Amino acid sequence: MKKKKKISTERIISVCAVILFFAAWYLVTALELVDPKLIPTPKATWDSFVEVLTQGYKGHTLLQHLGTSMERLLKAFLLSVVTAVPLGLLSGFSSKIKAFVEPFIEFYRPLPPLAYYTLLTLALGIGNSSKIALLFLACFAPIYVACVSAVARIKEDYINAAYTVGATRMQVFWSVILPSCAAEIFVGLRTAIGVAYSTLVAAEMVAASSGIGWMVVDAGNWFRNDIIFVGIFVMGFTGLFIDWLLKFLEKKLVPWSGKD
Known part of the structure; x- marks a missing residue:
């Protein structure tokens, strides 16, 4: 009962925080404390x-802009999942594989995306391929x-126990390593989708004519801050939905997550 009460209280706090945000936004714009050209009113944004949504922006509807971005994002995300997960688990399981792969990962990981986006466009062209490659990285x-x-957090006793009963390295990987890492893998997936969305x-700044990110950039060029706010809110709520979906999948696929 206490746990349910705590969750309910936290939800109330979250809802109140959102209400306070919109109330502050309304008051700031209604009292004209800032230039309306910089921060549009909630009504103007709506x-x-x-x-x-109804008439579109620069020849594409909002759903088309969002669909184009989601296509690029999901292709890159799925491609990264099927490559990074097995390679990361193998690197954690084998110090030799880790020693070979990790220098390259650690080199490019802190680089800002725009630092190597030009190289991607030169190599892959200005179409979707370079954009998907950037999101993939x-x-x-x-x-x-x-x-x-x-993998590093797995207790060695689990692995040694599996070897004791005659398990092979492959069996240890599938029966011990993968299940033990599943919860933290989902944390990585949620982090990755957030980084990719940002x-x-x-990714849509160069040679794009559609996409929710492109819409925000193009609206900024024309000082349409109301459209920028629309794009930000759409991206934010879409990101929340994707994160919720990943958490939902985690509960279904990794029911032991958070349990001893």
Whole structure:
């Protein structure tokens, strides 16, 4: 009962915080404490949202902009999952593989995306390939690091016990390593999707004509701060939904997460 009460209280606090944010936004704009050109009113933002939703922006509807971005994001994310997860687990399991791979990961991981985006466009062109590659690199490092860290946290007693009963290295990997790392892998996935979403604007800055990130950049060029706010809110709520979906999948696929 106490746990349910605590969760309910936290939800109330979260809702109140959101209400306070919108109330402060309304008061700041209603009292004209800032220039309306810099921060549009909630009503102006809502009107722009309806306009973009019904009439579109620069030849594409809001759903088309969002769909284009989601296609790029999800392709890059799925590609990073099927490559970074096994490579990260193998690197954590084998010091030799880690020694070979990790220098490259650690070299590019702290680099800002725009630092190597030009190289990607030169190599892959200005189409979707370079954008997906940029998002892939943004996703890859957090997932890889989370997987390596997860393997390092496994108690050696579990692995030794498996070897004691005659398990092979492959059996240890699938029956001990992977299940033990599953919860932390999902943490890496959630981190990666957040990093990739923040990179989306950079990915759509070059030679794009659609996408939610491109819409925000283009609106900034025309000082349409109302459209910028619309894009930010759409990206934020979409990011929340994706994060919720990953947490939902974690509960279904890793029911032992957080339990001793």
